Amino acid sequence: MTKFSSRMKLGGYLLAILCMAASAWIPADRAHAANAASLTTVGQLSAAQKPAGVPDDYVVTPNGYFAASCVVAIHQGDKLQAGGMIERANGALEKPATCTQPNYTLQGDRIEPNGQHVTVLGHAPPPVQSGWVQDANYASSTPIGRIVATWTVPSQPSKRGSQVIYFFPGLEQLPNVQSILQPVLGWNGYGDKAWTLASWNCCVNGTTFHSDPIAAHAGDVVVGDTYSNCAPGVACSSWNIDSRNTTTGQTTTLTTNPYADLTWVFGGVLEVYSVATCNQYPGGPITFSNVQVYDRNNNHVSNPPWQGTNTSGITPQCGYGLQTTASTVTISY
Structure with missing residues (x-):
C-alpha cells in the first residue's frame, strides 16, 4: 500500500468518525422534528375533511393537530421529567426546543402553547372536541395509581383512505387537565395504513410526547398499562405507560411525569380524524376487557361508575353505542 493510499484510508476513517460524531450532535429540535415527520400530516387528509386554518404540515396526534416541532419522541430507556426535561438513557439531560406554535382540535379550534383550557361548569372539557367519538x-x-386494560386489534377498515383511528384507555386530571397518559393503538397514525402502538403524554407547555411506535396486526392482543413507579400512597413523579403487543411480545414504554394527581379515568376511548363514511371504520365493535383500576394506595376499584359521551351530534352517524360492566368497555360503531 502506498503512503498516499494509507493517508486516504486514514482520512476515510477520520471522516467516518467525524460523521458519526456530527450525527450525535444533531440539535434536539431537528431530531424530534424528523421523528414527528413520519406521523400522518394534515396535508395527507382528504380535502373535504381537512380543518380550515390548520397548516398542511401539521401532524395528526391522539390530542389533535400539532406542529411537528411540538411533537417529541421519548425513546426506550429515556425519562420525561417535570417541565418537559428529558433524561436520556445515558443519563444526559436534554431540554427540547420550546413549542411556540398553537395546536388545533378536530374542528380547527386553536389552542395556544400555554395550554390554557376553557372550563365548562368548572371542569376542563375532555379532548372530545379533538376527535373523541365515544368513551367511558x-x-x-381519590388519586389513581394504575389502570390496565386488554383489547384485540380489529380488522382494517374496508375503505382505506387518509383517516386516522385511535383506541386507548387513559388518565387525566380534574378540574384542570395538565396531561393525559395514553397507551394508544392507532391505524394510519404514521401515514402507513397499518396498525401501530405507542404511548403518549400531552401537553406540557404545548408539546405532546410519545414513545417509539411498534407494529400491530389484526387479531393481536394488546395490553395498555399505565401505572405509578412509586410505593403505594406516594404522590409519584415517575409513571410508566406500557403499550404491549402480547402476540408479538413487544412493548413500547413512555416513562413520564404526570405533572399532577390523576383523577379522571377513561376505560376505553375511540378517537377519529378524517372519517367521512362508516366503511372507513375498522371492524367493530371493540371491547376493552379486564379493565382494572387501582387508587394511589393500590386499592382495587371494584365497580367503576362509568359514564359515556353523547355522540348525537357526530357526523357520520355509524350506529355508535357504549356498554360497560365493572371490568369491560364495549364501543360500537
Whole structure:
C-alpha cells in the first residue's frame, strides 16, 4: 500500500468518525422534528375533511393537530421529567426546543402553547372536541395509581383512505387537565395504513410526547398499562405507560411525569380524524376487557361508575353505542 493510499484510508476513517460524531450532535429540535415527520400530516387528509386554518404540515396526534416541532419522541430507556426535561438513557439531560406554535382540535379550534383550557361548569372539557367519538369515563374522588386494560386489534377498515383511528384507555386530571397518559393503538397514525402502538403524554407547555411506535396486526392482543413507579400512597413523579403487543411480545414504554394527581379515568376511548363514511371504520365493535383500576394506595376499584359521551351530534352517524360492566368497555360503531 502506498503512503498516499494509507493517508486516504486514514482520512476515510477520520471522516467516518467525524460523521458519526456530527450525527450525535444533531440539535434536539431537528431530531424530534424528523421523528414527528413520519406521523400522518394534515396535508395527507382528504380535502373535504381537512380543518380550515390548520397548516398542511401539521401532524395528526391522539390530542389533535400539532406542529411537528411540538411533537417529541421519548425513546426506550429515556425519562420525561417535570417541565418537559428529558433524561436520556445515558443519563444526559436534554431540554427540547420550546413549542411556540398553537395546536388545533378536530374542528380547527386553536389552542395556544400555554395550554390554557376553557372550563365548562368548572371542569376542563375532555379532548372530545379533538376527535373523541365515544368513551367511558368517571371522576375519582381519590388519586389513581394504575389502570390496565386488554383489547384485540380489529380488522382494517374496508375503505382505506387518509383517516386516522385511535383506541386507548387513559388518565387525566380534574378540574384542570395538565396531561393525559395514553397507551394508544392507532391505524394510519404514521401515514402507513397499518396498525401501530405507542404511548403518549400531552401537553406540557404545548408539546405532546410519545414513545417509539411498534407494529400491530389484526387479531393481536394488546395490553395498555399505565401505572405509578412509586410505593403505594406516594404522590409519584415517575409513571410508566406500557403499550404491549402480547402476540408479538413487544412493548413500547413512555416513562413520564404526570405533572399532577390523576383523577379522571377513561376505560376505553375511540378517537377519529378524517372519517367521512362508516366503511372507513375498522371492524367493530371493540371491547376493552379486564379493565382494572387501582387508587394511589393500590386499592382495587371494584365497580367503576362509568359514564359515556353523547355522540348525537357526530357526523357520520355509524350506529355508535357504549356498554360497560365493572371490568369491560364495549364501543360500537
